[in-house]
Amino acid sequence: MIKAGRAHNLLPRNQLSPLQKALNWLLLLLFFATMIIPMLNVLAVSFSPRLQSMQPGVILWPSQWTVNGYQTVWTRANLSRAFFNSSLVSLVGTAVQILLSSMAGYVLVQKNLPFRRALSLLILFTLMIPGDLTLISIYALNKQLGLLNSYQGLILNGLVSGFSILLMRNYFQSVPESLAESARIDKAGELRVFASIYLPLSLPGLASITFLEFVGKWNALMIPVTIISDPGLYTLPMVLRQLAFATDSTSGVDYIAPNAQMAAIVISVIPLIILYTFAQRFLIGGLTLGATKG
Amino acid sequence: MQISPRRPSSLLRRRLRQYRAIYLMILPVLVYFLIFSFYPLILGLVQSLQKERLLGTPQFIGLANYQSLLRDRNFLQALWNSLYIGSFSLVINIFTGMVLAVSLNELRSRAVKATVQTVTFLPYLFSWTVVGGVWVYVLSHNGLVNGMLDALGLDRISFFTVPAWGRPVMLFTNAWKQSGYFAVLLLASLVGIDPEVYEAAHIDGASRLQQIGRISLPMMLPTVKTLLLLGATGVLRNFDQVLIMSRPAIKDKVGSVLLFIYEQGILKMKIGLATSAAAVVLAATFLIALAVRRASRYEGSLYD
Amino acid sequence: MKKPGFKLLPLLLALVMALSLTGALAQTGGELKILTNVTGGKDDAEMVLFQEALGQAVGLTVTMEKPAANYGDVVMQKLGAGEVYDLIYLNAPQMFYLQEQGALTDLTDYVTASPILSDTAVIPADEWDQVKVDGRIYAGFNKTEVHRLVNINKAVAKAAGIDVDAIEPTLEGYYEVFKKMKEVGGEGFYGLNAVIKDAWDLQPWFASAGLKAGQVVAEDGSVSVPYASEEAIPVWEWLAKLYAEGLLDPDSLTGSSGDMRGKFNTGKTAVVVDWAAWTGLYNLNAGEAFPEQFEAYPLPGTQTPDGGYMLARGDASIWVVPANAANVEGAVKVLEFFATQEGGELLSLGIEGHDYNRDAEGKVIFTEVGLSHNKDHGAPFPVSRQYVDPIGFPPNVELAMSYLPHASIQHSDALTDMYRQIVAKYGTQIVNGTMSGAEGVAAMQEELKAEGVIK
Structure with missing residues (x-):
């Protein structure tokens, strides 16, 4: 190998000192421990028998393993249909959203674009609008556009978020302009610059946002509840919410025990966790970015 | 070099034409916002100027809703609570996210890194109904935390019945739930850093800790600023957490403005009150965002 | 010879039939x-x-x-x-x-x-x-709409040597019951569990002073809050005593009705106040634990000064x-x-x-x-009072329902949740000892007046 001076071999490894490493570990352990408790609680309660699940407090291990909670959820709710609906809406929505948001983010990175600041502010502004202000208008709007009780309605509402646009802009800002310049000099069109330079170099950011947007769409409840009254179009959170909080009336006796409620929660979160474990490869940066060396 | 004078408007027109393709790329998004954000916003603002009447034609009453709102002591208290808790939450959450991101980045083993990252991110996926319920129990009189305090020989703390503890509890549980989310976004700006950069600093004699300070942190800074600005738009938006975790004794300190809107507006079918209060929230959020933008720009970065 | 009348007749018949048919359809349409x-x-x-x-x-x-x-x-x-x-x-x-x-x-x-x-x-x-x-x-x-009343865990009461039908319907009587049951209940067992944060289920106790829950509207339109009056002090102080002696579950100050029900149903509480219908549901939920380890038994609470009972009905x-x-x-x-x-x-x-x-x-x-x-x-x-239930009810529900005549509705208006919050806020402080009964009630009065709940 290159023996650029034996000094190279005498340098300590480029890491934190053992003490610092230990502290690092301790910190992460603390985070890990506190965060795993509620998850264990949800899991444990979901596998507990009906009466035992009513016990107050944080249960970390079922007194008796049973799938009674899951059975209740299964018989009470049409999960397969809801699962299909959620998947369709979230996948299509996220795909379109990422395309549009990243393009918009790219536009906001162009330094000399006239009205660039105004556009950014405009988009930022849309994030400030509280839901209560548009509560009734959103329903009326969807009605006018004929989007009630439809897949289009579920996909189009909340399709684009200023959050993703501005975050994509942020990640794009660390892409060196020189690359874009040289591509433009070579007569490359904007789309080409965008797709072949900016996107690949922002992959971790892009992946993170894609995943978070998917989660957001999957968990969306407020607007779907507003515009969907046909049970065949219910998304998974709607079905599970309906189940878990069926006892809304003041003195009804239709009671859903905690084990079924927690089972419903587990069922709604499992797809996201599975997706996350797959997406992690991008999120921890398994892909090296060769272009910077270019 | 001779600079031939041009009329400014034609210069602008030329630039607009030059960027035609670029504008097209952002057009769909703008159309979307026009239809789904701005149009409902206008409608909502109109409703705030009316006396609520769900059926039939509403009566225009101008700013009356706003006047009674701004004189309502409870509304103002709620607004202050939201501002206080929201601002501190944002700062604490981002800070914790940074610490977490840096810590994760320093881990060598990919398996451990993946596991820890997954677990710290998970609380974000659960709703406040679940998370809040667990924390209320953990912090309850006979719960885990008080159990530990007992074991250490200290007095028990009533976290939900002593007003002074209300805000700290909210801040802590909020950070606990959200920091994993911020860490994911911050980590994305760390993983792109070429390892050679660290090596070069190492050869120059910098310790790992110094490298973190001189390389990792600055690389995260733009994202931090973006997250601060984006977070500013949500400072007044605490609802689910407060709905689940508020208790009468601490409500004066933690009751948020969205909770006020829900209890005084939505539950009572008063759409005029709900929309006017929401408009006040919008205006306040706008001011906060402007302030944050100005403050972070002042740092002298290239960021817009 | 053409007889147009014959052709008209079937036409007329058809018309009449069609009309009556549409008439019938209109009813079902x-x-x-x-x-x-x-x-x-x-x-x-x-x-x-x-x-x-x-x-x-x-x-x-x-x-x-x-x-x-x-x-x-x-x-x-x-x-x-x-x-x-x-x-x-x-x-x-x-x-x-x-x-x-x-x-x-x-x-x-x-x-x-x-x-x-x-x-x-x-x-x-x-x-x-x-x-x-x-x-x-x-x-x-x-x-x-049914009412709320006292539910006691009869199985544990028996183990403590208490005859549930012979409990003295006074604050002192129930105090003794809590004490005795706590002795058999063991670790983590409490005599009473309430949901004070909603000020929802305290009527059977305030009955002892003849005080009605919620806002009371008088003939002249003035509104008072009995729970915040001077007569209410003894009851609040009774609750504070229970808390101080470890007979009232501390979670009463922070827990929800769901928590309360969970604890009662799993045998961690002696007495709760809940819906009459829940008496039966508790027993059903208990499954095999019923009736040996758990039995929800309904009682009307404390007696009012004029010898009756006072219970609250739901909205x-x-x-x-x-x-x-x-x-x-x-x-x-x-x-x-x-x-x-x-x-x-x-x-x-x-x-x-x-x-x-x-x-x-x-x-x-x-x-x-x-x-x-x-x-x-x-x-x-x-809703019909003449309704005959074909099955009959879960255990003890009929007994619980028999107390319905003692129940009345609470007044409800735009200020009701303000009332509830204020009473709960100071009630919490009285019960956990931060304020005395007199101080707490005075503070309630002041704030209720300031918010316009008391007129």
Whole structure:
């Protein structure tokens, strides 16, 4: 190998000192421990028998393993249909959203674009609008556009978020302009610059946002509840919410025990966790970015 | 070099034409916002100027809703609570996210890194109904935390019945739930850093800790600023957490403005009150965002 | 010879037949749209069956919509966007808000004209007071609202040597009961568990001073809050004593009703105050633990100074007819139906053929699906006082229901949740010892006056 001076071999490894490493570990352990408790609680309660699940407090291990909670959820709710609906809406929505948001983010990175600041502010502004202000208008709007009780309605509402646009802009800002310049000099069109330079170099950011947007769409409840009254179009959170909080009336006796409620929660979160474990490869940066060396 | 004078408007027109393709790329998004954000916003603002009447034609009453709102002591208290808790939450959450991101980045083993990252991110996926319920129990009189305090020989703390503890509890549980989310976004700006950069600093004699300070942190800074600005738009938006975790004794300190809107507006079918209060929230959020933008720009970065 | 009359006759006959047919069709062709939150099928398949059953019973085509969540929001959105419904499910307080805005149809004349609804043997006259504004009726009933009363765990009481029927109905009497049961209850067991944060279930204790829960409106329009009066101090101090001596579960100050129920049902509490219907549900939930380790037994609480009892009833769950309804007569027909035996069966047992079947003697046999619905499709206790329950109730529910005459409704208006918050805020401080009874009550009075709750 290159023996650029034996000094190279005498340098300590480029890491934190053992003490610092230990502290690092301790910190992460603390985070890990506190965060795993509620998850264990949800899991444990979901596998507990009906009466035992009513016990107050944080249960970390079922007194008796049973799938009674899951059975209740299964018989009470049409999960397969809801699962299909959620998947369709979230996948299509996220795909379109990422395309549009990243393009918009790219536009906001162009330094000399006239009205660039105004556009950014405009988009930022849309994030400030509280839901209560548009509560009734959103329903009326969807009605006018004929989007009630439809897949289009579920996909189009909340399709684009200023959050993703501005975050994509942020990640794009660390892409060196020189690359874009040289591509433009070579007569490359904007789309080409965008797709072949900016996107690949922002992959971790892009992946993170894609995943978070998917989660957001999957968990969306407020607007779907507003515009969907046909049970065949219910998304998974709607079905599970309906189940878990069926006892809304003041003195009804239709009671859903905690084990079924927690089972419903587990069922709604499992797809996201599975997706996350797959997406992690991008999120921890398994892909090296060769272009910077270019 | 001779600079031939041009009329400014034609210069602008030329630039607009030059960027035609670029504008097209952002057009769909703008159309979307026009239809789904701005149009409902206008409608909502109109409703705030009316006396609520769900059926039939509403009566225009101008700013009356706003006047009674701004004189309502409870509304103002709620607004202050939201501002206080929201601002501190944002700062604490981002800070914790940074610490977490840096810590994760320093881990060598990919398996451990993946596991820890997954677990710290998970609380974000659960709703406040679940998370809040667990924390209320953990912090309850006979719960885990008080159990530990007992074991250490200290007095028990009533976290939900002593007003002074209300805000700290909210801040802590909020950070606990959200920091994993911020860490994911911050980590994305760390993983792109070429390892050679660290090596070069190492050869120059910098310790790992110094490298973190001189390389990792600055690389995260733009994202931090973006997250601060984006977070500013949500400072007044605490609802689910407060709905689940508020208790009468601490409500004066933690009751948020969205909770006020829900209890005084939505539950009572008063759409005029709900929309006017929401408009006040919008205006306040706008001011906060402007302030944050100005403050972070002042740092002298290239960021817009 | 042409006889035009012969040709005319069949034509006339056909015409008459056609007319009578359309007449008959018109009766079965009417439509009715209902927006519901609780009443109805438990999932979409069952909802379709429910709609059909209801439709057949009233001779209309019924469509029922049941939002998945955020019911209040959805009602506002639908009405605000001009959607038309004939019936909307609400709780009584919400009815007042809508009536204020002129969004409801006045039903007084329809009710008086209806043989079923105006029959006081079916629906007592004073029930209608709950849905009257200025003497006019604006809603119909979904069910008979039950009351809350004391539930004691009889199994543990027996183990402590207490005869539940012989408990002295005073604060001291119950204090002794808590003490004795705590001795057998063991670690983590408490005598009483309440939900103080909602100030919801304290009526049986304040009965000892003759104080009614909530806001009390006098003839002259002035409003007082008995729980915040000087007479209330002894009761608050009793609660504080229970807390100090470890007989009141500290979680009473922070826990929800769900927590309270969980603890009671799993044997960690001696006494709670809960719905009469829950007495039965507790026993059902206990499964095998009933009745040896757990039995929920109902009691009327402490006695008032004049020897009676004082219990609280829940807010009525009702049906309103929006002002823009298309089919008001149809809506009233549905309300009438709910007040019949058949209607009561639909709203409690469920749909025949799906939730239950009848055997040769007409006895009701539940299917597995029906069993899991606990006889609650909106009205576990149907509105008609003449309703005969074909099955009978879960253990001890009849006894619990026998105390209904002692129960009255709490007044409810726009300031009710302000009342609740203020009482809970200072109540918490009194109970955990931060404030004395006198200080706490004084603070309550002051703030209630400042907020306009006390007039």
